[in-house]
Amino acid sequence: MKKFVFLAGLAIGVVVGSRLGRGPYESLERTAKQVAGDPEVQRRAGQAKEAAGKVAHDAAETVKAKAPEVASAASGAVSGAASAAKEKVSGSSDDAADATVAEDSTAAAGGDAEVGEDRPLSS
Helix, strand or coil: CHHHHHHHHHHHHHHHHHCCCCCCHHHHHHHHHHHHCHHHHHHHHHHHHHHHHHHHHHHHHHHHHHHHHHHHHHHHHHHHHHHHHHHHHCCCCCCHHHHHHHHHHHCCCCCCCCCCCCCCCCC
16 A cells, blocks of 8 residues: 555656646755755754654663563563463363363463464464
């Protein structure tokens, strides 16, 4: 879809450009250069660049500060889930319960399809 929109815009640009000639294009180019050269526009662009840099720096600092906490929480959640699954499997002698645990772990792992199989999903 994006390719179609791009090609349609390109085709319209060629048609309009060929009918209007070079004058409007050169006028638009002059106006763009004047706007880009305006000191007020340059000042605002500098402010925007500075603000974006500050936000990026703050975000990076936040990520650095929170990363160990998030990693610890994720590690704890994974080990807790693994322990619970291990207890559930070892604590039950019923074959039906074992099958349920095996089925649950298969569903959590993304299904029973092998890597590389080209079967359609059946959900």
